[in-house]
Amino acid sequence: MAQPQEPNELKQLLETQEDITTSSLKRSRSPEVQEGTDASPAPKKLRKCPTEDEDNNDQVFFKEGFKCLHKLGEGTYGSVFKLIENTTDQVFAYKISRITDEFDQLTVHKEIKALKTLKGHKNIVLFLESDHSDNEVGLLLEFVDHNLREILTVQNEKGSVMLAEWMKSLIQDLLTGLAFIHSNDLIHFDLKPCNLLVCSKGTLKIADFGLTELREDRPFEFEKTTESYRPPECYQRPELMDTSVDMWSAGVIVLELVTGEVVVSKSQGWHRAGLLATLYGCKGNFNRLSEVLGHKDSPPPKLSSNFKDRASASLTSLVKRLLRCNPEERLSAEAALGHKYFQESPSGSLPDVASLLSKK
Structure with a gap:
């Protein structure tokens, strides 16, 4: 059985990952560079914003530059939302995973690693990028109907x-x-x-x-x-x-x-x-x-x-x-x-x- 990762391993994974630009994103996403480092992009922080869904008025962390249309579903470890990018009107799926302990960290770590490994196959949902707050990780994915x-x-x-x-x-x-x-x-x-x-x-x-x-x-x-x-x-x-x-x-x-x-x-x-x-x-x-x-x-x-x-x-x-x-x-x-x-x-x-x- 795989052993739990150190508490900071997930943060390290997110902070060192490359900024992903694909044909699914109409405009390039400029990497945010931390002071005192090289040109490696920092993860984009999530911010709280309201959803347009009248039945779901809770404030949730979403990406800067995106508007939440509504919740698509909810599972054991988090929720999936439908987002629209403000400047292009493109829609995306956004999975937010709650991080409450090292098991949650390990779970999302494995998911990101798997999505990056399998990225680009026509029969695998396309992973675009990830973000994090103190207790949540967000995965930006292609939206499938x-x-x-x-x-x-x-x-x-x-x-x-x-x-x-x-x-x-x-x-x-x-x-x-x-x-x-x-x-x-x-x-x-x-x-x-x-x-x-x-x-x-x-x-x-x-x-x-x-x-x-x-x-x-x-x-x-x-x-x-x-x-x-x-x-x-x-x-x-x-x-x-x-x-x-x-x-x-x-x-x-x-x-x-x-x-x-x-x-x-x-x-x-x-x-x-x-x-x-x-x-x-x-x-x-x-x-x-x-x-x-x-x-x-x-x-x-x-x-x-x-x-x-x-x-x-x-x-x-x-x-x-x-x-x-x-x-x-x-x-x-x-x-x-x-x-x-x-x-x-x-x-x-x-x-x-x-x-x-x-x-x-």
Whole structure:
């Protein structure tokens, strides 16, 4: 397990990072130079300013030169806001993480390191720069229009099924992003639909790297993953946790793309994970799962038949290879991209997301 960093390590990371200028920022951001130092840029301090959101009147730290439009969401370690730059009218996402102890420092340290390592890949949300106050760190990110949970919810409300071409494109984007993450010896550990962003042109981008770990820091605590997307080994054999954890989560997400349903509720935990492995991944019966994990139990009721009705034979094969109960038998992201599902018709294509999300 990685040891907590010294209290000043996060500050040092922020104060020595380079000022990032990309094509996403229409104007250059001049580095602020501290007196008595060389030309290394100092981090930009956050200031308190009101949000335009009438339902959220609390004063929050935001960047100079930006106006907050509204809060996009809130998680365990902080909140995400939608900002607009005053001089260009460009919009950005701004994640503010609360720093209350060394664990929080370590968490945001890892997130920044991961985002900088993965910066520039088309299926990874783009990190631009960071700022800090005494007890908060802000991450400026590209703004992406939607997340996958939102899309699945709207389609379920409309009673519609996701287009096969777009589903294939989303799965391919997810696996391509994962292959890049894993090639850098990182494990995401928090893959779920709300952390998968979808731009207006239909491209998927992986986001929220707050729980990301280096493979070399094993073993990990099983509680790191969201329970609904947690593989069986997390419950009984956490020493086996590796990049295969992300591949299980990807398999569950594919099930949700096909069925339009949340297939594992938080209250079902280990029992439901065992069922998924039995129905979609294991050869044989539920006893194989018990054999691999050293656990005895009986299977709960069967899943919805929506998957069998909607999935092609090749997609069913891919899901089975992702939901193997033995993590060593699961496909890697790179191997999954070579599966026959991606060679068969229809080929992946991108839709007009706005029209698909229309309430009409």
